[in-house]
Amino acid sequence: MKAAMLYGVKDLRVEDVEVPRVEAGEALVKVKAATTCGTDLKIFQRGYVEKVIKLPTIFGHEWAGEVVDVGEGLEWPEKGMRVRAGNSAPCLHCKMCQKGKYNLCENMIWLWGAYAEYIKVPARMVLVNMQEIPQHVSFEEAAITEPLACVLHGVEKAKVKLGDTVAIIGAGPIGLLHLLTVKKIGAGKIIIIDLVDERLNFAEKLGAGETINAGRENVVEKVRRLTDGYGADVVIEAIGLPATWEQALKLVRNGGTVLEFGGCPPGTEIKVNTELLHYGEITVLGTFHAIPLHFRKALNLMASGTINVKPLITRKIRLEDIKEAFEILSTSKTEIKITINP
Numbered sequence: 001m002k003a004a005m006l007y008g009v010k011d012l013r014v015e016d017v018e019v020p021r022v023e024a025g026e027a028l029v030k031v032k033a034a035t036t037c038g039t040d041l042k043i044f045q046r047g048y049v050e051k052v053i054k055l056p057t058i059f060g061h062e063w064a065g066e067v068v069d070v071g072e073g074l075e076w077p078e079k080g081m082r083v084r085a086g087n088s089a090p091c092l093h094c095k096m097c098q099k100g101k102y103n104l105c106e107n108m109i110w111l112w113g114a115y116a117e118y119i120k121v122p123a124r125m126v127l128v129n130m131q132e133i134p135q136h137v138s139f140e141e142a143a144i145t146e147p148l149a150c151v152l153h154g155v156e157k158a159k160v161k162l163g164d165t166v167a168i169i170g171a172g173p174i175g176l177l178h179l180l181t182v183k184k185i186g187a188g189k190i191i192i193i194d195l196v197d198e199r200l201n202f203a204e205k206l207g208a209g210e211t212i213n214a215g216r217e218n219v220v221e222k223v224r225r226l227t228d229g230y231g232a233d234v235v236i237e238a239i240g241l242p243a244t245w246e247q248a249l250k251l252v253r254n255g256g257t258v259l260e261f262g263g264c265p266p267g268t269e270i271k272v273n274t275e276l277l278h279y280g281e282i283t284v285l286g287t288f289h290a291i292p293l294h295f296r297k298a299l300n301l302m303a304s305g306t307i308n309v310k311p312l313i314t315r316k317i318r319l320e321d322i323k324e325a326f327e328i329l330s331t332s333k334t335e336i337k338i339t340i341n342p
Helices: 038-046 123-128 139-143 145-158 173-185 197-205 219-226 242-249 274-278 292-303 319-331
Strands: 002-008 011-016 027-035 063-070 082-085 118-121 130-132 165-169 189-194 210-213 232-237 252-260 283-286 313-318 337-341
Touching: 002 319, 011 319, 027 082, 027 139, 038 319, 063 118, 063 139, 082 139, 123 130, 130 292, 139 145, 139 292, 139 313, 145 173, 145 232, 145 252, 145 292, 165 173, 165 242, 173 189, 173 197, 173 232, 189 197, 189 219, 197 210, 210 219, 232 242, 242 252, 313 319, 319 337
Parallel strands: 165 189, 165 232, 189 210, 232 252, 252 283, 313 337
Antiparallel strands: 002 011, 027 063, 027 118, 027 337, 063 082, 082 130
């Protein structure tokens, strides 16, 4: 089969590799669609933590497909079933899992290999984090379950409430998924901040009440003006840079919450004003990944039509042209999600 192998930073090659053989409890899935992700772009451009991804490896982690083979003893799923699986599966037994922190599992297994014709799903992942895709949900939509699950995890932790003013830094795919989610929750005013007018215009079409171009306007002053001088109830950083992490702290009201969602480069630090934390009583939190429940919730929200992710899919590219996809993602001002079709 053909697969996109990542050997190192910006070293991505489409090669012929053997089709994986399933063992007891495993499932082999023919990939029908795999979507690009901001995390994939970060890994492609600067590498990633070794405990999550070890190189070389078949790249990609957002996918959906059709079961073509199952291992011994596996009663579900069945051959021909339309499925998607999370890229992680907790052990359910370690101290973190016992505390309900399944996304911080000490024995987590990770699944990479979406940019390929076939993907083998480990037995634990089949058991813990695989879902059947309803017939009316496209493979492309189902592939976006993973990033939406991560967004749901973050928004729940931030406790966005009806009527809240929410400021989101970043109008890429993750920022827009946050926009769609908090809008459905009932946020009163949603402010989107980015450097690119094309992305801000797209955010307006998806329901942003206000947009700010950070390259032309003073973001702090504009957010204060839009919130009668108070600041936003919840600020979500969806880029992953120390500078925007610090900026988020300046946009929140007293007693508000800052969600530092975007993952920054390893080893980076930020400065925090102690008076803001102490006298302003703001809550600052970070969230990582998602738990199996959020994957199920994400797929259900798409299947019910509550959250429509179709507008985020802007282009389709063949697996053989995957390097072109990452070149586009690295330079384009308008691309949102690219679907890789093996």
